[in-house]
Amino acid sequence: MSKVHIKINNLPLEVEEGTLLIDAARLLNIDIPHMCYHPDQESKAHCRLCVVEVKGQRKLQTSCTTPVAEGMEVFTDTKKVYNAQVGVIELMLANHKQNCLSCARNGNCELQALCRRFNLLRPELPDVSSKEPLRVDNPAIVKDPAKCVKCGRCVKACEELQGICALTHSGRSENFKVTTAFDLPMWETDCILCGQCSLACPVGAIVEKDDTQGVWRAIHNGDKHVIVQVAPAVRVALGDEFGMEPGTLVTGKMVTALRMLGFNKVFDTNFAADLTIMEEGNELLERIKNGGKLPMITSCSPGWVNYVEKHHPELMEHLSTAKSPQGMFGAVSKTYYADKMGLDPHDIVTVSVMPCTAKKYEGKRPELGRDGYQDVDHVLTTRELAKLIRYEGVDLKNLPESDFDSPLGTATGAGAIFGTTGGVMEAALRTAYEVFTGKTLPRLDFEEVRGFEGIREATIDLDGTPLKIAVAHTLKNAEELLKRADEYAFIEVMACPGGCIGGGGQPIGTDNARRKKRIQALYDLDKSLPLRKSHENPEIQAIYRDYFGRPLSAKAHALLHTRYQEKPSISKQR
Amino acid sequence: MAKTVSFISRRFGKYDPWSLRDYEAHDGFKALRRALTMDGSDIAKLLSANGVQGRGGAAYDMGRKWTQARQEPGENKCVVCNADEGEPGTFKDRELLKRDPFQVLEGMIIAGWSVGANNGYLYLREEYAHLRTLLRNAIAQCEQAGYLGENILGSGLNYRIHLYSGAGAYVCGEGSALSESIEGKAGRPRKKPPYIKQCGVFHLPTCVNNVESLSIVPNVLLDDEGFYKRQGTPECPGTKMISVSGNVNKPGVFEIPFGLTIREIIDLAGGVTTGRSIRLVQLGGASGKIASPDQLDTPYTYNDLKNAGLTPVGSGAVLVVDERTSVIGFLRMIQEFFSHESCGQCTPCREGNRHIALFLDKIAAGEHTEKDVETMIKFANIMCNASLCGLGEAAQSALLSAVEHFPETFEIKEEVVIR
Numbered sequence: 001m002s003k004v005h006i007k008i009n010n011l012p013l014e015v016e017e018g019t020l021l022i023d024a025a026r027l028l029n030i031d032i033p034h035m036c037y038h039p040d041q042e043s044k045a046h047c048r049l050c051v052v053e054v055k056g057q058r059k060l061q062t063s064c065t066t067p068v069a070e071g072m073e074v075f076t077d078t079k080k081v082y083n084a085q086v087g088v089i090e091l092m093l094a095n096h097k098q099n100c101l102s103c104a105r106n107g108n109c110e111l112q113a114l115c116r117r118f119n120l121l122r123p124e125l126p127d128v129s130s131k132e133p134l135r136v137d138n139p140a141i142v143k144d145p146a147k148c149v150k151c152g153r154c155v156k157a158c159e160e161l162q163g164i165c166a167l168t169h170s171g172r173s174e175n176f177k178v179t180t181a182f183d184l185p186m187w188e189t190d191c192i193l194c195g196q197c198s199l200a201c202p203v204g205a206i207v208e209k210d211d212t213q214g215v216w217r218a219i220h221n222g223d224k225h226v227i228v229q230v231a232p233a234v235r236v237a238l239g240d241e242f243g244m245e246p247g248t249l250v251t252g253k254m255v256t257a258l259r260m261l262g263f264n265k266v267f268d269t270n271f272a273a274d275l276t277i278m279e280e281g282n283e284l285l286e287r288i289k290n291g292g293k294l295p296m297i298t299s300c301s302p303g304w305v306n307y308v309e310k311h312h313p314e315l316m317e318h319l320s321t322a323k324s325p326q327g328m329f330g331a332v333s334k335t336y337y338a339d340k341m342g343l344d345p346h347d348i349v350t351v352s353v354m355p356c357t358a359k360k361y362e363g364k365r366p367e368l369g370r371d372g373y374q375d376v377d378h379v380l381t382t383r384e385l386a387k388l389i390r391y392e393g394v395d396l397k398n399l400p401e402s403d404f405d406s407p408l409g410t411a412t413g414a415g416a417i418f419g420t421t422g423g424v425m426e427a428a429l430r431t432a433y434e435v436f437t438g439k440t441l442p443r444l445d446f447e448e449v450r451g452f453e454g455i456r457e458a459t460i461d462l463d464g465t466p467l468k469i470a471v472a473h474t475l476k477n478a479e480e481l482l483k484r485a486d487e488y489a490f491i492e493v494m495a496c497p498g499g500c501i502g503g504g505g506q507p508i509g510t511d512n513a514r515r516k517k518r519i520q521a522l523y524d525l526d527k528s529l530p531l532r533k534s535h536e537n538p539e540i541q542a543i544y545r546d547y548f549g550r551p552l553s554a555k556a557h558a559l560l561h562t563r564y565q566e567k568p569s570i571s572k573q574r
Numbered sequence: 575m576a577k578t579v580s581f582i583s584r585r586f587g588k589y590d591p592w593s594l595r596d597y598e599a600h601d602g603f604k605a606l607r608r609a610l611t612m613d614g615s616d617i618a619k620l621l622s623a624n625g626v627q628g629r630g631g632a633a634y635d636m637g638r639k640w641t642q643a644r645q646e647p648g649e650n651k652c653v654v655c656n657a658d659e660g661e662p663g664t665f666k667d668r669e670l671l672k673r674d675p676f677q678v679l680e681g682m683i684i685a686g687w688s689v690g691a692n693n694g695y696l697y698l699r700e701e702y703a704h705l706r707t708l709l710r711n712a713i714a715q716c717e718q719a720g721y722l723g724e725n726i727l728g729s730g731l732n733y734r735i736h737l738y739s740g741a742g743a744y745v746c747g748e749g750s751a752l753s754e755s756i757e758g759k760a761g762r763p764r765k766k767p768p769y770i771k772q773c774g775v776f777h778l779p780t781c782v783n784n785v786e787s788l789s790i791v792p793n794v795l796l797d798d799e800g801f802y803k804r805q806g807t808p809e810c811p812g813t814k815m816i817s818v819s820g821n822v823n824k825p826g827v828f829e830i831p832f833g834l835t836i837r838e839i840i841d842l843a844g845g846v847t848t849g850r851s852i853r854l855v856q857l858g859g860a861s862g863k864i865a866s867p868d869q870l871d872t873p874y875t876y877n878d879l880k881n882a883g884l885t886p887v888g889s890g891a892v893l894v895v896d897e898r899t900s901v902i903g904f905l906r907m908i909q910e911f912f913s914h915e916s917c918g919q920c921t922p923c924r925e926g927n928r929h930i931a932l933f934l935d936k937i938a939a940g941e942h943t944e945k946d947v948e949t950m951i952k953f954a955n956i957m958c959n960a961s962l963c964g965l966g967e968a969a970q971s972a973l974l975s976a977v978e979h980f981p982e983t984f985e986i987k988e989e990v991v992i993r
Contacts, residue, residue: 045765046919048960060959065765087956091925124949125929174928176918
């Protein structure tokens with residue numbers, strides 16, 4: 001790539017050819033205001049907020065679509081530019097339901113930030129916001145169309161990441177809006193509730209369904225034994241919400257905060273991840289030995305499971321029957337743990353903190369419960385946990401650290417890396433290798449399945465037996481991989497970019513740069529742990545010794561495995 | 575009537591538009607035969623030499639456009655004939671398609687030869703559905719006679735023409751929205767860059783031309799006498815198809831030499847109905863600026879109109895409005911059109927049109943303040959400067975020109991008394 005020379009506000013700059021003006025300006029520490037621009041998406045040029053003056057051009061140019069050119073002179077600070085930018089904000093604001101103080105995005109709304117930046121004290125336009133009601137029609141995602149600024153970031157997220165296109169634009173002029181096919185409730189369309197749209201939304205138009213109140217009430221009920229499990233990906237993202245460096249590991253502080261919130265026990269989903277590996281790893285070997293359906297495909301990403309149910313029912317038999325870590329934890333919490341503690345499972349409230357909106361749906365699955373109770377009672381996203389911590393007035397950053405409770409709180413590095421793409425694969429291989437060969441794994445790090453590439457594949461040598469495996473993250477990549485699925489014995493699919501660390505329930509501001517930092521943090525965590533193979537976890541060994549007998553036992557099958565059913569989707573119906 | 579000319583319209587009524595034979599008997603495809611002996615770039619140069627400017631509204635040097643299209647790399651390029659004649663009060667392309675369809679096709683084939691395209695798309699507005707059969711017939715006859723298809727007239731040119739129809743959106747006249755529409759998607763303009771010439775229909779390099787522009791081509795190619803260049807003024811040579819409508823006695827399509835005054839054009843159309851006085855004249859369709867009665871002696875050329883603060887030709891529409899309609903009433907009508915036709919993608923156009931409609935209502939009711947007018951103008955300018963496509967950019971042309979030419983419309987009627 002050659003360099004070009006430009007000037008922005010008379011400041012000279014040498015920059016790579018092809019750089020967009022908005023990115024070039026950032027090199028000079030100039031933040032051109034923007035709304036529809038998103039660093040991980042193709043630019044749209046819809047909001048028109050990032051306009052700048054380019055010498056020689058009559059019209060203002062959008063800096064998110066204009067690449068630098070040799071000798072270009074750009075102005076981001078003229079009256080004409082500011083007039084247009086503030087005008088665009090005023091236009092958006094006039095068509096935005098302003099219940100800011102009781103909005104899920106209060107405090108981290110991009111429109112709010114722009115109003116603050118431009119000191120918008122006296123907007124001149126009358127309120128023309130739509131009276132469309134809030135749409136709460138699924139357990140995971142809430143839409144508030146009256147707040148939508150039509151930036152199209154959610155539409156692009158659904159299209160570019162997942163290839164699902166559950167969200168789209170309809171209508172024109174003032175009736176132009178973001179909606180689903182036939183304006184149907186999201187769950188009745190092709191949507192898989194991954195929540196990437198809620199992560200992309202700059203305002204409060206698409207947010208997670210808030211379950212903090214239910215948790216708060218359970219904690220303050222007094223009669224209930226309220227326990228919480230925290231997914232691996234939460235501990236490397238929660239810090240973002242409290243101004244910490246992206247990728248900071250906050251496990252100990254988070255555990256302290258959860259205790260301060262009043263949970264009776266604070267447990268680790270990583271423990272359940274180790275349990276999942278025990279079952280899933282053995283299931284894989286079982287399938288290989290007994291000529292079962294191959295490839296076996298992971299089933300711990302609930303967005304992916306929803307996708308199979310809606311779009312690929314023919315793959316159902318390929319899905320691992322092992323429940324997800326959340327599902328296993330839920331089952332164990334109301335059986336093994338209840339027994340151990342002498343509690344009636346009806347008196348236990350199991351709360352999950354997940355990086356994921358689709359986990360809210362998973363928690364409500366009829367497959368995950370028995371005797372009239374659900375294994376998991378409430379599912380919170382990372383964002384909601386941050387809200388509860390703020391509610392309590394706890395300064396997470398400066399909290400002392402503490403450890404998870406026993407007996408569902410010890411985990412290995414294998415459980416930790418569940419949070420990243422390729423992690424389930426790697427964790428499973430560590431256990432499967434040793435179970436299959438009876439030998440100690442010479443090298444724990446499976447570098448070939450790590451990284452951010454959309455699809456990664458490798459052949460693993462199980463002491464003479466080759467095992468072809470592949471990993472995909474985002475459903476668009478998964479769809480690509482599925483075209484040649486039969487080449488492999490084992491496939492891992494994560495619905496979200498980067499795996500759970502990039503999940504739809506993670507802090508607002510999650511982008512690929514942050515995702516990569518979180519992935520590194522999880523691998524660092526794995527490396528730092530004394531135990532890195534699930535089968536070496538003493539609590540796992542105990543649960544098999546005391547309760548399940550062995551992996552894939554009848555009891556394990558009853559509690560730790562499940563099957564999924566085909567579900568309707570709009571593209572299959574029409 | 576002596577003021578009109580017959581150059582592009584010379585075959586109107588002279589032959590049966592259903593018959594290729596008849597077209598051939600009237601010099602039809604003579605220009606193509608000549609073009610196929612020429613180098614494509616020389617055809618483009620000939621257009622430039624004749625000062626032909628695109629008739630779609632932007633008035634871009636047509637020869638230059640073709641030269642650029644020719645230079646654009648790409649195995650498979652497209653020519654589009656933009657027959658989405660959506661500007662209100664514009665209907666000259668309809669006449670060109672209806673009365674001389676083969677001439678349009680001939681222009682498209684020459685364009686294909688000149689720019690190196692294999693496919694031509696005739697994008698016909700939904701409202702011209704009644705012309706589909708006629709055009710399909712013309713295309714089929716051309717295919718049969720070897721004017722379309724493989725190795726046309728032994729020249730080595732392979733070229734097909736496809737007829738596409740819009741679904742009724744005004745914005746599809748914009749090149750990228752038109753491309754989306756041909757691709758079967760909702761007709762919404764694309765971001766730029768990339769530009770249509772690099773990435774248009776089916777993401778192929780695309781050269782979009784207006785019906786009239788393409789109709790000029792065969793005539794200029796055969797114009798050995800230099801008739802075209804002798805028409806009009808030295809600065810603005812040539813002839814122009816115009817559509818005159820509104821409160822005139824004989825509305826219709828006329829081919830005129832550039833340089834007639836607006837007043838002469840109104841006279842061509844039989845003058846104002848029942849001798850009423852003129853309130854305003856809008857040039858170039860709904861996206862055009864409006865002229866006050868004291869601007870009627872402005873000559874109809876690109877430069878003179880521009881210097882007078884009016885739309886330089888635009889779509890070729892001349893809409894005459896008499897004293898019975900108020901300026902504010904007219905502006906509200908125009909605004910209603912744009913509030914309906916905005917595609918809604920970009921903020922300035924989607925939200926701006928809605929707010930300006932509200933301000934105009936206030937002004938019409940006499941309830942506006944000075945601040946309202948100021949704010950309205952501010953947002954009209956923002957639309958103009960920051961919209962995604964030409965629609966938003968031009969939607970407030972009428973309003974902004976009214977502010978200039980009819981300031982009294984926006985005056986505060988009386989002091990607001992607060993009781």
